[in-house]
Amino acid sequence: MSEAMSEDRNRAHHVAVIGGGISGLTAALRLLEGGARVTVLEATDRLGGKLLAGEVAGVPVDLGAESMLARRPEAVDLARAVGLGERLQPPATATAGVWTRGGLRPLPKGQMMGVPGDLDALAASGVLSPEGLAAVARDADLPPTEIGDDVAVGAYVAERLGHEVVDRLVEPLLGGVYAGDSYRTSMRAAVPKLFEAARAHRSLTEAVRALSAAAPAQGGPVFAGLAGGVGTLPGAVARAVRAAGGEIRTGAPVAGLERTADGWRLDLDGAYATADAVVLATPAHDAARLLAPVARAAAGELAEIDYASMALVTLAFRRADVAGLPAGSGFLVPPRDGRRIKASTFASNKWGWIAEADPEVFVLRTSLGRYGDETDLLRGDEELVRLSLTDLRDAVGLSATPLESRVTRWDRGLPQYPVGHLDRVARVRAAVAALPGLRVCGAAYDGVGIPSCVSGARRAAEELLAAMPTLPSMPTLPEGAGAAGGQ
Known part of the structure; x- marks a missing residue:
């Protein structure tokens, strides 16, 4: 073995992280903290995946996900x-409507997630008809329902509480997270706490009341955002990765992945590179393509994961022109009501930092598209804006002309969890x-x-770090295998 080769073998293990969304960047940062050398390879020209910061009418906004669950520590801890x-x-407000x-x-x-525990509050809301309320009330007298190892949210809730509560509450709330079909x-997978509580209560x-009773002990807000948008989080993580010695390359698609005697060989669209270990932090369909030659079983499972597409329409108005809007953070729209939009967020009400950016401008956004109902997404941006304005007029009487609009399309943006x-997921992880x-990570899991x-x-990242002593160390990725850059 040459002296140069010997020096390479004695260096820290090198990991290629494929995918520069929040999952890939987080994995890279943890690997660097554990002493690995890391290169992040992102196929597109930007980092962040479904987290995207932008602006409309000069006001900073999120054009993708806008908040993170604060009662789980991982995201807020990463931000800190x-x-x-x-x-x-x-x-600033969590009061929403339907x-x-x-x-x-x-x-x-x-x-x-739309499953009621307080029947008085449900009745007072007016969301359900008298027949729907009667169906919910019968739950207390029904015998326990066997839930098994898994069950569809909509099917189980409808069996216990009736279809109306599913169609008017569960569907819009669950759809706001997954853009999916609750049935x-x-x-x-989607509501694990409710799943476990349903198994433990008659x-x-x-079950919902028991969960609600336990919630106050957690304290603090349920959700959190970031001034400037949660879309700024990937850029901050990327800066931390670079500061820790990691390399990030955008415009660097990985065309193929091959297992070698010493590690992994990556096809970077004609240029080849090696790594001791690989983290696949891509959507399921991209992971399936890369895994097909090396892990057929895992690739086959991942190829079966469906995705929903959606579009966000962000609208900016003169605040004086929307003075009649209701207070609160916005409203959800049940699919059964036949409207085009599935939700609207009054962003300037919901986030203090947006209101402060320009007190004379009011920003709101709508979402369109869900699993199995994506026809409207074939329309042009101007048409999506028009459809949004039509529904907003009918819902809240908004007739003002926006100062500016922006449509952000998330094609195959949200994995579905049937x-x-x-x-x-367990079978995929075992095969990998x-x-x-x-290793694999991302929203698909x-x-x-x-x-x-x-x-x-x-x-x-931690599983790879634990396995590092058993892996040989190979030379790093060559220069010129992709363009450096990113947020």
Whole structure:
């Protein structure tokens, strides 16, 4: 062995992280903290994945995800670790409505993902008809329902509480997170706390009340945002990665992945490079393509994961022109009501930092598209703006002309979690772990929220760090294999 080769072998192990979203960047940072050398390879010209900061009418806004669950520590801890702690903010208001049954009605208190626990609050909200309320009330007298190893949220809730509560509450709330169909979405994967509580209590409403009773002990706000937008988080993590000695390359698609006797060989669109270990932090379909030659079983499972597409329409108005808007953070729209938009967020009400950026401008946004209902996404941007304005006029009487609009499309943006999803994820991880120096992470596995992505990324990195003593050390990626850059 040459002297140069010997020096390479004695250096820290090199890990290629494929994917520069929040999962890939988090994995890279944790690997660097553990002493590895890291190169992040992002196919597009920007970092952040579904987190994207932008502006409309000169006001900074989020053009992707806008908040993170604060009662899970992973995302807020990451923000603090990369210097954004002082920018963490709770929503200025969490009061939301539901546009249904011909009017804008308050989202009832005492519910979890639309499943009610407080029947008085449900009745007072006016969201359900008298027949729907009667169906919910019967839950207390029904015998326990066997839930098994997994069940669709909508099917189980409808069996206990009736279809109306699913169609008017569960669907819009669950759809706001997954853009999915509650009648096929796994309760165990999408609402794990409710799944476990339902198994432990005789009735579903009793299970929700038990969860609500436990919630105050956690304290603090449920959600958090960042002044300037949670879309600024990836850039801060990327800066921390570079400061720790990591390399980040954008415009660096990985065309193929091959297992070698000593590690991994990456096809960087004609240029080849090697790494001791690889973290795949890409959407499921991209991971399936890369894994097909080396882990057929895992690739086949990942190829079966469906995605929903959606669009966000961000609108800026003169505040004086929207003085009649209701207070609160916005409203949800049940799919059964046949409207085009599925939700609207009054961003200037919800986030103090947006209101402060320009007190004379009011920003709101709408979302369109969900799994199985994406026809409107074939329309042009101007048409999506028009459809949004039509629904906003009908819902809240908004007739003003926006100062500026911006449409952000998230094609195949949200993975779907059907019944059995977590079992599929377990099979994927088992197949991948059988190959030394390979792990996966991202929204396709344990949850689409930022804390879930951060947690999964750290898990992948820590498992690789634990395995490092058993891996040989190979030379790093060559220069020129991709363009340096990014946020």
